[in-house]
Amino acid sequence: MEALYQRIRQEGKILPGSIVKVDGFLNHRIDARFLGELAQEFARRFDIAKVTKILTAEASGIPLASVCSYCYGIPMVFAKKAKSDNIEGGLYRSDIFSYTYKKKVTLICSQNWITAEDKVLIIDDFMANGEAMRGLLNIVKQAGAELVGIGVAIEKGFQQGGDKLRAEGYPLQSLAIIDRADENGFVFRGE
Amino acid sequence: MEALYQRIRQEGKILPGSIVKVDGFLNHRIDARFLGELAQEFARRFDIAKVTKILTAEASGIPLASVCSYCYGIPMVFAKKAKSDNIEGGLYRSDIFSYTYKKKVTLICSQNWITAEDKVLIIDDFMANGEAMRGLLNIVKQAGAELVGIGVAIEKGFQQGGDKLRAEGYPLQSLAIIDRADENGFVFRGE
Numbered sequence: 268m269e270a271l272y273q274r275i276r277q278e279g280k281i282l283p284g285s286i287v288k289v290d291g292f293l294n295h296r297i298d299a300r301f302l303g304e305l306a307q308e309f310a311r312r313f314d315i316a317k318v319t320k321i322l323t324a325e326a327s328g329i330p331l332a333s334v335c336s337y338c339y340g341i342p343m344v345f346a347k348k349a350k351s352d353n354i355e356g357g358l359y360r361s362d363i364f365s366y367t368y369k370k371k372v373t374l375i376c377s378q379n380w381i382t383a384e385d386k387v388l389i390i391d392d393f394m395a396n397g398e399a400m401r402g403l404l405n406i407v408k409q410a411g412a413e414l415v416g417i418g419v420a421i422e423k424g425f426q427q428g429g430d431k432l433r434a435e436g437y438p439l440q441s442l443a444i445i446d447r448a449d450e451n452g453f454v455f456r457g458e
Numbered sequence: 459m460e461a462l463y464q465r466i467r468q469e470g471k472i473l474p475g476s477i478v479k480v481d482g483f484l485n486h487r488i489d490a491r492f493l494g495e496l497a498q499e500f501a502r503r504f505d506i507a508k509v510t511k512i513l514t515a516e517a518s519g520i521p522l523a524s525v526c527s528y529c530y531g532i533p534m535v536f537a538k539k540a541k542s543d544n545i546e547g548g549l550y551r552s553d554i555f556s557y558t559y560k561k562k563v564t565l566i567c568s569q570n571w572i573t574a575e576d577k578v579l580i581i582d583d584f585m586a587n588g589e590a591m592r593g594l595l596n597i598v599k600q601a602g603a604e605l606v607g608i609g610v611a612i613e614k615g616f617q618q619g620g621d622k623l624r625a626e627g628y629p630l631q632s633l634a635i636i637d638r639a640d641e642n643g644f645v646f647r648g649e
Contacts, residue, residue, distance in 0.1 A: 297535070303528055325517040326516040330524040330536075337490035337525050340491050342487055347517065376486075377487075380482070380487040
């Protein structure tokens with residue numbers, strides 16, 4: 268998606284180890300109107316009319332998934348990390364390894380809010396090795412729900428998480444796949 | 459706000475200890491279109507034209523703040539809990555006690571995204587004792603920014619956090635103030 272490439276080139280920062288920071292519009296400071304443009308692009312790529320539930324993971328997936336939920340008029344559920352005392356009763360649980368926090372994290376989601384009747388669109392801001400996405404897919408599977416699609420804003424193509432999911436047949440659409448991020452800047456797949 | 463009272467009465471659950479759960483539309487499963495109605499009500503109560511930045515705290519404040527950001531066309535920043543390795547450089551830090559997680563939590567926010575030029579509207583889904591709100595106010599103060607207002611969806615009036623802030627002169631607007639939540643249901647202030 269050309270507008271996203273431009274935004275990443277203008278504002279993205281590349282830290283040592285090919286860490287890509289886009290916290291000026293996507294996951295710390297949020298430009299929600301721009302996220303609305305991403306939501307419209309997902310709507311061109313997926314059969315939104317079929318979707319009954321949007322699923323994401325806290326915290327940085329929530330802004331984009333919230334804007335998608337608002338634009339489509341479809342409820343959104345975010346899987347939580349760790350357990351707060353205020354979540355009662357039946358939970359889906361899915362263990363993942365967080366590379367951001369360098370530790371195991373358990374995603375939890377109330378069984379009330381994703382069921383076997385749901386047709387789920389997973390939305391996330393970022394994908395690298397795909398660990399968090401595996402956790403969300405596992406929740407969809409536990410629920411017995413149908414997966415309609417996986418929409419990711421930015422995929423780090425050089426970390427292979429997305430390519431593995433595509434090879435396994437998952438309907439993954441990433442709006443920008445970064446194949447290289449170094450001192451020469453960004454190279455996007457397909458350019 | 460009558461529509462919010464109705465929604466709380468229809469879907470809210472009261473757990474022992476007057477814990478109020480509204481996770482079916484506000485902070486686990488999200489009805490973003492309904493959050494848009496809350497955003498419009500905040501726009502009637504605050505001078506939104508003046509606001510340059512919306513501030514909230516992760517995770518449960520993010521959906522409402524994201525929808526406000528989208529509806530107003532104003533960027534949003536969410537303060538993060540604990541430190542991930544991907545936040546570089548200058549940070550505002552503010553320690554709060556989380557009653558949800560029963561431990562001290564540090565709110566952090568990049569100094570890049572709230573500055574002395576900003577006029578800030580704080581948005582949060584819930585207020586009880588007001589600890590998280592104190593943390594956000596502290597970040598606004600550290601930044602030297604101007605506070606335009608504090609918009610909260612649901613305030614637990616019987617826990618006094620909001621009343622103390624109003625007594626101190628803070629421009630706090632809560633769309634529903636629950637003064638009692640017990641086996642007889644909900645009593646809202648002003649009804």
